[in-house]
Amino acid sequence: MTDLNNKNVIHSIFNSGWLIFDKVTRLILGILVNIYLARKMGAEYYGEISYAIAFVAFFDAINLLGLNQIVVRDLSQSKNNKKFILDVTISLRLISAILSILLSVTFAFVLGKNITAIAIVSCGLILSLGNVCDLFFQSEIKSKYTVIAKIIAYVFSSLFKVVVIWYGGEISLYLFAIPLEVTVISFILIYLLYSKYKLKFTIQLPRFQCDGYYISILKESLPLMISNLAVITFMRSGIMTVEYFLGSRSVGLYSVGANLAEMIFFIPGIIITSFSPILASLSKNNKERYFLLYQRLMFVFWWGSLASILIYGSLLYYLIPILYGDDFILSKDVFILHLLSFLPVCMGCCQTIWVINERKPQIILIQTIVGALLSLILNVYFVQSIGVIGAPIAILIAQVVQSFIVNYFFCKDLFLFTFRSLLWR
Template sequence: MKLTTYFYNANWLIIEKLISLPIGLITSIFLARYLGPEYFGVFSFLISAVYIFLPLMQFGLNSVLTKELVSLTDKTNEILSTALSIRLLASIFTFIVGVASAVLFNWIDERYLVLFVLLLFSYTFSAFDIFNFWFESKKNNRPVAITRVLTLLLFSILKVTVVIKFESLNLLLLVQATELIVGYLLYYLLAKIYQCHFKWQPSYAYGKQIIKKCWWLIFSGLAAALYMKIDQVMLGTIATKSEVGIYSVAVRFSEMSYFLPVAIVTAFFPFLIERKQASFTAYNKTLAIFLGGLCWLGISVAIVVTLIATYLIKILYGTEYDASASILAVHVWGGVFVYMRALLSKWLIIEDLLYFSLVTQGTGAIVNILLNLILIPQYGGIGAAWATIISLAIASWFSFFFTKKTVKIAIIMTCAPFVFPKHCLSLINKKK
């Protein structure tokens, strides 16, 4: 397949995000201004608390599904049927575990328990996300991108209307839950429209096979969710909900550009698989070029955001959120490692090093939790931002130096941003 096809596919993902970002930003500004730091903090706290359970519902299938659908085109229905069955069972089990943990350990305030349950229930529909990967495998993200933008626009209008007219946090979270349910079900409807001849015929044998492939990814995804969202959850329990509101404004700005590496790598993932099959040298060169480019993209974004952070927060969110600016100027630098990690996650799948994904993500999660326990009581949101950066650096770069199978890619990560890729390719050109 021509390289231009992958660029076309990537463009649709990027265009989607370029449209979605302003919509999401405007919605966020309205919510933050009308709710105030405390209630916006509650909203952000509940979203983060529920998000931590999402990897268990996804069951590590996301990236594996694309690879399976690209490699085994004659078994598309078997793959989709089995994956949907696994995801539905995993979602139901996770919902029960999540609700039980909130009730037994009382880590969710009783005032917000029903809202937490509602949001967690809406994520059980994420099982239908598997049809999104069918579109990815077909290199056709256009219909999905258009549908996601229209859905986001509709529900953003509803959220702003609810907050302005009713000033109700409960109604706002009801709209949020409805948006998730509708968004996931639309993947299935789109697939049917685009002639995905799906019949629910799961294969027990294939299910066992794919679970073995995903086992490491389940826990690595959970670990990743922990070190990406645990800061807001811990702020909400150790500090105050207002601190969460101030911190979440900064984090939203910091994470706004994360779509870039994800869109690029997602669109080019099938290309990387085919590159590996065609030429080991060309595959390694592509990895080196991508890593260097992603690193500098992350650095460029961090520099710009750091310089304008104070003006952005003051103009858009008002004086109530002034403290968000200093948090943003720190937190945004973690994006450098997030950008490179987007490619490394796919590389681990291609190289069948799924266990190492768990090791690195788990290490990052543990470090982040420990640092949050130390830094949040004394420094609040700034401490949580530093904890995030350090844990990201360890999980997405430093930990790759400690095994023979990953040290070469770690060296490439280190040198690729500073020298032309061909000068460091000799480190990985030989097959293991």
């Protein structure tokens, strides 16, 4: 036990504290702004905004290329090639951002959606290139710099949203807050990276001397990119299905409940972000300590997620009608059903550490493709059968299948390890 209490673990815990502070701040501001928006504009207006954001989220999954955790791992294990890795990453992201914007606008035009709104949100994809700096800070377990940037940007963005709502602005004007926020974050992160580490980006299109790394990182990240796209598919298929069968007002009711539930979905990601570098290092240098720390981390995920569902769910279920008004009373049922997905989400997120360090991204690919297909099928069935609440039920079933049942058939070792971690060792 004492062997695990080294400075790196303690550093990771403090790093998690910074990230939690960021998320709690954003959560509080987000709830206040969303309550004001929902009360001022109503469910239909809220639904149109939520749909535009969800639509672009599909293409953001392509834009990210599945590189994040791989880049953090490589930066953590590298001593002399950090700038080269960052240069390759931002170059790939630049290319993918341009392609993703073109794809999102093209699909919006073909499907007859609000092209202006979707184009505005899509601009955030290329303006967020500075977020590559965050991967470096993650590898150094220095996420406080990213927290500073995000809080400043989020406060600025929230004030912009309130002003737009106050003066009755159009949807397109409100959505400008999204590219505005990511632009502020990018500039601050780029400045901090240079001022603290004297590192700056150089765009490097593929050349003979670096093509090997381009190819290897893309080959490893491709299954993760497809996996991320599948994750977005089943997490956002609810909004898409509800909009298709029930309209914008129902999207607004669904989005309020789903967004409130997902406001604590950041917790596993924060913990993984902080512990991934140390676990990546241990997996290479000390397997025994790696598996012991990983098992205890998964134990925390099991019981922490159950406690979060009980406490957060009990509180918000009764507060939603009071905060949002009678127009959104159905949102409380969407909220509690969607919140139950937090358990499989936590476990799936923690399983990603094993998959990355064992270099078996095909497991995530199988998980998420099965989850996405099941979610789409169940959403179509349940939304038509029982209305808005059918969407979170479909997503919950898909999450359970993805995080647990798929592993039983395709990765028995991970399946057994997951359930053994219910007990502290």
